[in-house]
Amino acid sequence: MSAIAATEPFLERAPQLLRDAATGFLPEPWRWLVNSLIAIGVILAVFGTLFAFLTLAERKILGRVQNRPGPNRTPLPFIKIKFFGLAQPFADGVKSLTKEDIVPRDADQVLHFLAPVVLLAFSIITFAVIPFGRHLVPVELDAGVLYFFAAGAATELAVFMAGWASHNKYSLLAAMRALAQLISYELPLLLAWVPVVLVAGSLSTTEIVTAQAGWKFGFLPHWYVFTPWGFAGFVIFIVAALAESNRSPFDLPEAESELIAGHLTEYSGFKYALFFMAEYFGMIALSGMAITLFLGGWRAPLPFLEWIPSYAWFGAKLIVLLLGFIWIRATFPRLRMDQLTRFAWKFLVPLALINLGNAAFWSLTSHWTGALQLIRWAVSLVLIVGPFVLMGRKLSAGVAPRVYRYAPS
Amino acid sequence: MNAALAFIAVLTLASAAVAMALRNLIHSALLLIASWFGLAAFYLWAGAEFVAFAQVLVYVGAISMVVLFAVLLTRRSRQDLAVEPASLGRALSALLVGATVAVVLARAIFATPLAVAPTATPTISVRQLGAQLMGPHAAALLVVGVILTVALLGAVVLAATDRADSKENAP
């Protein structure tokens, strides 16, 4: 935790001061324990309510896009006013708690119970390394980014356990599909952040954020998303994150039009809600990491906006990304299984590899100035747009809008 | 601190042992994965974060999937494994193999000069690790890469032929 300079605005130091006030008097080993417990408690509380209101936001935005108001009728328990359905997530929570939890007789009882627990556990431990604010990093790890994606990779295990334990033909098939999708999008996800580590020179999340400090010409922040390879990496990262959290164009495993509810068919009650909690936590974690890697973490976009506390900036960017996820869900149809994997292997992975080369070129030529700077940008852009257009044409070979003829009347 | 070490050691060994004993292949595969987690915990305890997370990412992320897919798709695991009665010959050969492995390991352990006093473990940063990997050990890295690719291609070819011959004798 970098030392808290006294000159920082009060709001910036507030979380630390609050925590030290609470645990200042404890002897050393206990203070560390209580501090980490407080950190865990805060993360669970903040992102738990964010999850609750994210489900509500999703349904209301989806509604508004479809010209209908979305849920606005759930009253608070004892007061009769129904303001904008803000009590909807609590109602959903109570509903999922009171629903009967049916476990099929032939199911593998242990695995059936363990799957949602493991899935949620791994989704939550990924929050340990995301820097939420200038001094708000739960755990300071040297290989923070690798930790994040190691924990993310273990969720596949839980999906397999869910599909296998339900002893149901549909859910096993769907578990296989889900695994194929998760594995084939793991590669572009990892390849998307390797250039950031290459340029930032460190695997630690806090160092990556500090590497994106400062502004060029006074207003353009040094965020990686404003470099050509950074923007391409950001887009690949977001697309792969969509696939990793089973969101819209890639929500094949839960495709109602094919295999009922995929690997969730045999789950009901609170376990079913746990799966969705895990999916939303995964989505929040992935967009948190996207912010850290590409959008300058908790940095303010403009110098004179520095007085707003850093965690507020992180929150704002997180909300914008999550709304983008919901917006994409409201618009796009679903890809078929073979198109999904072909898109990953034949389009995203090559682009990510080329982007890696592009980032290497960018960091090698960082000392170019003046006219060379323009050439540097031009080469970098060509290295992105060229393969994108060529491979895009090959990917959508037989697919184009058609012109129709009319019968000779 | 060695209480934590003991706990992790017991956990890893127990899950590996139970994995061998179980009838249901999927359960044993999952327990094997639990023991890999134990291994990663060892690395963490030793302070090598990068290796621990690499272990989790590679083993628990990918190799566990390969194991589970293999268990599901190989034909042999479908019939109940006919365990022949325990004959004397098999027991003797098992003992022999066990003994040779034990001897080799023991020689290696005693030959290396173990520093008795626990010196402060040198905290190697990821950057130095990278430099080491790309420097003196670059050849080893490339060889491992080649082996993995060959294994991958072999698996694909096997799966293809597996599918081909299953077409002929399928009903």
Add this chain to the structure above:
Amino acid sequence: MSVSDLSSLGSPGGSHVRAVHDEFHGDLLEVSMGPHHPSTHGVFRMIVTLDGETIVKLKPVFGYLHRNHEKLGENTSYLGSMPYTDRLDYLSSMTNNWAYALAVEKLAGQPVPERAEYVRVILAELTRLLNHTCLAGFLMQDCGCSGTPLMYAFREREKILDLFESLSGSRMMCNYQRFGGCRVDPSADWLDGAKKLTDGYGAFLDEFETLLTGNEIIMARTQGVGRLSPALAISAGVTGPMLRATGVNYDLRKVDGYGVYPRFDFRVPLGDHGDVYDRYMIRVLEMRESIKILSQALAGIPAGPIMDPKAKLRGFRPKAGEAYGRIEGPKGEIGFFLISDGSPNPYRYRIRPPSFINLTILEDMCLGQTVADAVIILGSVDIVLGEVDR
């Protein structure tokens, strides 16, 4: 894979590992989709045999919604069957009514006044707009859009249904046409409402197409899927947009020229590939043509009686004989074949259901495609189980 394999799956005693494994090693997997599957349009079941992802055999099972419509027709008077025709293809009740009325008028030689013919054309084209908009919404819902195109389609459909309700009294069960004209004369402001809707419909279609037609994912999901050859379409008796999507120029409005259609200038779009994308596009282009017909008909509607004064409402006994009346419904050629023996009840009352006949070649289109495609192909056939099962 024989049924016994299927039953072994559920055997309590068998160990988990062995039973399920049979599925995986290249054996065929039998999946039953429906009748309560979320994506089949109504109670329709497909028993799909899969080899991995691709479909090897598809057996459609329907009849869950059979209501013995034709036998009922023989025991009810000619007028009594009219409200039942609304329940055939419950998405286009006006065209069902018109087809039945046309058949009975042909049987009894009953003339129809000019204004009634115009009103019938207006209502038929409004029904075509409604039906094709619904189809596009359901098809995109099967492709996986989470309800957005469907809700836009339903928003427009509600406007048309409000028009039907203010005219005939009920949104979907209109029971509006009679033998020799229509039951209620549309008032002036009803015609203004219809004109306003027609003028606004082009803008809705443009917005709908920008959302869907250029969408790469939809093009990838639907182009080249469920291809239907013109020869197979003709030999299977397929009619309507599905037939025109394969390139065959057969539109009853031009072929028969029934009602006052020859007076209107409109074109018939034709497709080249006969796949799901073509069927979707043909319906969208047909909607644009319907808007043209509607504006011409609304402009040219004459005054005059809505019902032929000499038409008898009750005690209607057409002379013995038989007649077959057909029109170009939104789903294809819907026809009624009636045999009369002089009594108030028809001797034989037969319906030519277009979506049932278009459905017979579902398997030919689905072989070799994946499960996800079968759902879309079924969606593109545009079936309504009321008409399929009768």
Add this chain to the structure above:
Amino acid sequence: MLGSGLLQGLGVTAKNFVGSFHDPARLTTTEYPEVKTKLPEAYRNFPFLVSENATDPMGTLRCVACQICEKECPPQCIFIEKSKDKKPDATGKLQLFPAVFDIDVSVCMSCQICVEVCPFDAIKMDQDFEIATTDRFTGLMLDKHALAKPNSYFHEIHPTDAAEVDGRLAAERKAAEEKAKAAAAAKAALAAAPKPAPAALAATAKPPAAPSAEAPKTPPAA
């Protein structure tokens, strides 16, 4: 360029999202219990029997139990039993009235054919659709007491239709009275003048059936 169609799609959904806040055309939901949509005048639900006035509904039912609607109803959900005695109807003519008039509302599909074929405008379509009951059988078998509603209610829900019907009935009544007056005057003239030949008598003694266009057809033989 790959992806341009997708971006346009995003544009459309964004326009609809923003539109739903200010453009009424893009937020079409009416929140039912609080806001009730105004039903068009032609809307029809289940039928009801029209009685002349609200005070004595059973006495002034227009229905004369001619059972035409019972025969013409496609799902056969109307059950009528004629009364033994007669009572004078609106035009003073002695008519039967239904002792029992049941409609099984669970069978009725509100197709309004009964309204079309009724020669006495005695049955009209109601607009009340909030009639859910927990009782599946007797709750849905409405007898004539439940079905009868006054003419004023008919004017309320179908104003133009009711006005047209009343106009026609009033014309009918006037025609019936004039004929009755004319018949009475003719009888008086007959009594005053000497007895003309019986043939003429036969001509004027034709039953005073209402000659107006909407002549109530006698029940068909079928």
